[in-house]
Amino acid sequence: MTDLSYSEEERDFRARLRAWLAGALPGLPPKPSPDDWPARRAYDTTWQRMLYDAGYAGLHWPVDAGGQGATPTRQLIFLEETEKAGAPYVGANFVGLLHAGPTVAAEGTAGQRARWLPPVLRGEEIWCQGFSEPEAGSDLAALRTRAVRDGDHYVVSGQKIWTSHAEVADWCELLVRTDPDAPKHRGISWLAMPMDAPGVTVRPLRTLAGSTEFAEMFLDEVRVPVSHRVGEENDGWRVTMVTLSFERGTAFAGEVVACRRTLAALAAEARAAGRWDDAVLRRRLGRLNAEFRALWRLTQWNVSEAQRGGGVPGAGGSVFKLRYSQARQELYEAAAEVLGADAGDLDREWVLDRLSSLSYTIAAGTSQIQRNIVAERILGLPKGR
DSSP states (O other): OOOOOOOHHHHHHHHHHHHHHHHHGGGSOOOOOTTOHHHHHHHHHHHHHHHHHHTOTTTTSOGGGTSOOOOHHHHHHHHHHHHHTTOOOOGGGHHIIIIIHHHHHHHSOHHHHHHHHHHHHTTOOOEEEEOOBTTBSSSGGGOOOEEEEETTEEEEEEEEOSOBTGGGOSEEEEEEESOTTSOTTTSEEEEEEETTSTTEEEEEEOOTTSOOOEEEEEEEEEEEEGGGEESSTTOHHHHHHHHHHHHHHTTTHHHHHHHHHHHHHHHHHHHHTTOTTOHHHHHHHHHHHHHHHHHHHHHHHHHHHHHHTTTOOOTHHHHHHHHHHHHHHHHHHHHHHHHGGGGGOTTSTTHHHHHHHGGGGTTTSOHHHHHHHIIIIISOOOOOO
16 A cells, blocks of 8 residues: 655655745746747756755655655655745756656666766756657657667667757657567667767747747767667667656656646636636536546555656556546636636637647557557456457
C-alpha cells in the first residue's frame, strides 16, 4: 500500500519550501512574450538555476544522477507548493527534466550521466525530442530516419516533426534506424544529438494557438558520436519505452495541480458572473473536481510505483495519460461555458489553453495507443491484428 500521510519531516519540508517560494518569486523578471522563445528559454533556465542553487532541482532524481533522491511524497509536495504559489513551470526545460534526463539517469553510462545531467539540473542546457516523423506518428516504430555507422560516428539523415523546443535546444533525444533489415521495433537506436552539429536544419511550426514550440527538423548526414548512443545499438525501442513511461507516467504531475487550480478559478469566475445558480454547470464543475482529485491520487500512486520500480514508471502511466487527456479537454470546455461570448477572445484567460488542450489526446502517444497498452499490458488481452 502507498502511504499518503505526511511525516513531521515532510511537513517541515513543505514549510521551508513555501517560505523560500514566498521570497524567491517576487524577484523573477516579468514573463516574456509567448512568441519570444529565446527570451522564454532565458526565463525558464533562470528559474531552474534558482531551484538548483536552493537545493530543489532534481528532487526525485537518483543521487548518482545528480539529484536529491527524495521520496515520492516529497516530490509531490514540491509540485503542489510550486503550483499553488504560481511558480514557473518547467517550460523549455521539460524534455530534459521530465523524460530525456530521467532516461539517461536510468539507461545511460556513468560518463553519460556525468556529462548530460548536471547541465540540465543547473538550467544550462535545453533538450528537444526528435521522435515523430511525417509518416511515423502513432506508429512510431515505422520511423525512417537512418543512422549509418562510420567508424566512431553515426551518419544520420532523415526528417523529424513536432520536435519540441528544437529552435532553442542544445541537445536532441533522437530515434534513428540503425538496422533497416531488422523487424521495425528491433532496428532502432536512441541517440543524443548536438543541435549545433552541421547538417541540422530547424523550421518552426505554428500551432492552432499561434505558438511555435514545435518544429520540423531536417537531418542531412549529421555526424553523431557512437558514444552518444544510450543503450545498445538496435535496442532503442526498449529505451524509448522508458522515455515514454516517464512522459506518460510522471511528467504530467505538475499539470494536474495546475488544472485543479484552474478549476477553482473557474468556480470563482462562475460566481462572479452570476452563473452559479446554473445547476448543470455546478454539477459539471463538481464532477471535474472529483476527476482531478482522482487523477491526483493516481499520480501519487504512479510516482510511488516508479520509485519502487527503480525510478521508471510502469504501464499505469497509460491509464493516467488516457484519462488526463480527456479530463483536460473537458475542463477547458467548461471554461468556454463559463466565459460565454468571451470564449472566442484569444486575450481572455483559458482560451488559448482550450485550444492547446485539443492536442493532449495526441501528444505523448494518442489515446488509441494508450487503450492498446492498457488492454494488452494491464488487462492481458490479445494483441489486435
